[in-house]
Amino acid sequence: MFKRILIANRGEIALRIIRSAREMGMQSVAVYSEFDNYALHTRMADIAVPLGGQLPSESYLSIEKILQAANDTGAEAIHPGYGFLAENAEFARRVIEAGLAWIGPPPESIIAMGDKIESRRIMSAAKVPVVPGLTDPVDDFDAAIKAAEGIGYPIAIKASAGGGGKGIRIVQKPEDMEAAFRAASGEAVSAFGDGRLYLERYLDRPRHIEIQILFDGQGNGVHLYERECSVQRRHQKLLEECPSIVIDEELRAQMGEVALRAGRAVGYVGAGTVEFLYSHGEFFFLEMNTRLQVEHPVTEMVTGIDLVREQLRIAAGESLGYEQAEIPRNGWSIEVRINAEDPSTGFLPSTGKIGNLRLPGGPWVRVDSGMFRGMEVGLNYDPMLAKLVVWAPTRDMAVARMIRALQELHVGGVRTGAPAALAVLKHPDFLSGDFDTGLLATMEFGVTDEAEERLAAVAAVIHRRQLAKRSALAASAGAREGWVKRSRNSVSNFSSAPIFEGSEG
Amino acid sequence: MKYFVKVNGREHEVVIDEHSDELRVEVDGQVLDISYQEVDSLGQVAMNADGMAHAVSLDGDANSCHVVMAGYSYEIELEDERERAAHAAERESSGGGVVKSVMPGVVLELLVEVGDEVAERGPLLILEAMKMQNEIDSPSASRVTAVHVSKGEAVSAGQPLVTLEPLESAD
Numbered sequence: 001m002f003k004r005i006l007i008a009n010r011g012e013i014a015l016r017i018i019r020s021a022r023e024m025g026m027q028s029v030a031v032y033s034e035f036d037n038y039a040l041h042t043r044m045a046d047i048a049v050p051l052g053g054q055l056p057s058e059s060y061l062s063i064e065k066i067l068q069a070a071n072d073t074g075a076e077a078i079h080p081g082y083g084f085l086a087e088n089a090e091f092a093r094r095v096i097e098a099g100l101a102w103i104g105p106p107p108e109s110i111i112a113m114g115d116k117i118e119s120r121r122i123m124s125a126a127k128v129p130v131v132p133g134l135t136d137p138v139d140d141f142d143a144a145i146k147a148a149e150g151i152g153y154p155i156a157i158k159a160s161a162g163g164g165g166k167g168i169r170i171v172q173k174p175e176d177m178e179a180a181f182r183a184a185s186g187e188a189v190s191a192f193g194d195g196r197l198y199l200e201r202y203l204d205r206p207r208h209i210e211i212q213i214l215f216d217g218q219g220n221g222v223h224l225y226e227r228e229c230s231v232q233r234r235h236q237k238l239l240e241e242c243p244s245i246v247i248d249e250e251l252r253a254q255m256g257e258v259a260l261r262a263g264r265a266v267g268y269v270g271a272g273t274v275e276f277l278y279s280h281g282e283f284f285f286l287e288m289n290t291r292l293q294v295e296h297p298v299t300e301m302v303t304g305i306d307l308v309r310e311q312l313r314i315a316a317g318e319s320l321g322y323e324q325a326e327i328p329r330n331g332w333s334i335e336v337r338i339n340a341e342d343p344s345t346g347f348l349p350s351t352g353k354i355g356n357l358r359l360p361g362g363p364w365v366r367v368d369s370g371m372f373r374g375m376e377v378g379l380n381y382d383p384m385l386a387k388l389v390v391w392a393p394t395r396d397m398a399v400a401r402m403i404r405a406l407q408e409l410h411v412g413g414v415r416t417g418a419p420a421a422l423a424v425l426k427h428p429d430f431l432s433g434d435f436d437t438g439l440l441a442t443m444e445f446g447v448t449d450e451a452e453e454r455l456a457a458v459a460a461v462i463h464r465r466q467l468a469k470r471s472a473l474a475a476s477a478g479a480r481e482g483w484v485k486r487s488r489n490s491v492s493n494f495s496s497a498p499i500f501e502g503s504e505g
Numbered sequence: 506m507k508y509f510v511k512v513n514g515r516e517h518e519v520v521i522d523e524h525s526d527e528l529r530v531e532v533d534g535q536v537l538d539i540s541y542q543e544v545d546s547l548g549q550v551a552m553n554a555d556g557m558a559h560a561v562s563l564d565g566d567a568n569s570c571h572v573v574m575a576g577y578s579y580e581i582e583l584e585d586e587r588e589r590a591a592h593a594a595e596r597e598s599s600g601g602g603v604v605k606s607v608m609p610g611v612v613l614e615l616l617v618e619v620g621d622e623v624a625e626r627g628p629l630l631i632l633e634a635m636k637m638q639n640e641i642d643s644p645s646a647s648r649v650t651a652v653h654v655s656k657g658e659a660v661s662a663g664q665p666l667v668t669l670e671p672l673e674s675a676d
Contacts, residue, residue, distance in 0.1 A: 410562035456579035
């Protein structure tokens, strides 16, 4: 097993990896950009290496700098986390060529699954069901209108190099094709530098259900059941569950088997996720994510399997050591992504400094977060502040526990998506299980209870009066204030960022 | 002292009288027995209203703030009677409104020019932030009287984008 690994990432996923590594007796090397001097991952790792630079291309995307850091610190393996270089086959290849272990799938698997058109071809050949549509990119909107006749409306226009919901447009009728095509192409070029688009059928009331798979280097593979990820907006997930309320034993076994077939078709090794669209009892391959997913904790809570630990074991050459039938599936888990965004303004990003912070606790509540009091939330990185995860014996109990945990969470200084998650958890369609990927789009946020608004109004007015009193006192305290500030500055080099983040902010 | 407090778009009236350290609080005509204690200087407050405890998290200034209670978020604008009178006069004289950017971003496309008429929720421009393209819409049926930004320009939160003048309703 490795003695020291380097984590080519930041934020909560870097912490997540540091934690498993430490539990396994491994040291972690963090790397960080100029913005992340005080980030939690740089403080929790055993060794922190500054990469310098402010742009991702100068730091978390710089293959040269990261390989140099691994060499300088004697790291034996590199974990890419998710995002940044996680699905960059060139990076994987360079890591392996440098004589280091790559904690991820073989570069060939990444390439095969990375191109949506290519992966559809491979999946069709492996008898993995795919959504009706074209595997070839279309040249322009005229060609798209012609092709759409054969596929049937509604049509989804997708970016060949896509991911994360960018560059996707839904078209209901031929007249709308031109505008949608242009917008999707523009977004694809700006997001991926590749404007190629392809078309497929948009499924009726689809659910996004994905299967977690694990392969060791000896060819053994298991699936760790499904995750329900249908609560999303603009293809960005907000809330995930394990298991899914619509999947029964038979379908679960069937989807698991198909997911393993998909993995085998590309020679997969490590942890990966096969995403399916589920519609009226049928399921179709959507894409495969050749990395650890954001929502992996719900699978961990239900199976009791530490996925990062398994990734590290597999990368070190160990075999799985268990069979499909030995994998537990116990109870229900829900995850909510706490993003810096404002649901009442259509989820526009929210920026600011985290003033106060109170994290939820109590039984079966897990918080994976790189957030700390005093953290600046800007637009430089992903807006996800935290992942709140709960476990309970049943779905109803998990829902109640998540509502309770969300009510305990206070993040001051920025808006978060928590009120939207609360609204979902109380929505009758979510509770009954009769929902699809369109659920969030149909909901209105920012509507609050009048009695609660009155209390908020009172708090705001008293706060205002307190501020006024303080500024009235300020004149006589002015000289003293200046002296206090100077003295604080003289020691601030040592403690400008807090070392411990307690659960009470 | 009377305050007009807009909470998530809905207005409430709060009357507060202070006698030594006793607070007399009335909200929308209803008397509330309130105690309010700051837990720290960071905006955490322990509030008790008619015997029920509330953990409140609060940030902002005298005229606008943001409150979190039990997972819900309350966007608040407040004015006292004097400010209300002053603001009313201001609104009277200027008319229309300025659409401001609620987030930092880049103007990807301008969809209107001065003189254009836009419907309620009609698109004004496309603002790109966090690699997502966000359509900024007109809050009401209006005529564009000024465009303050140009295509490709980087804007910060709160920066004026477009000035609108309300259209007379058709009937």
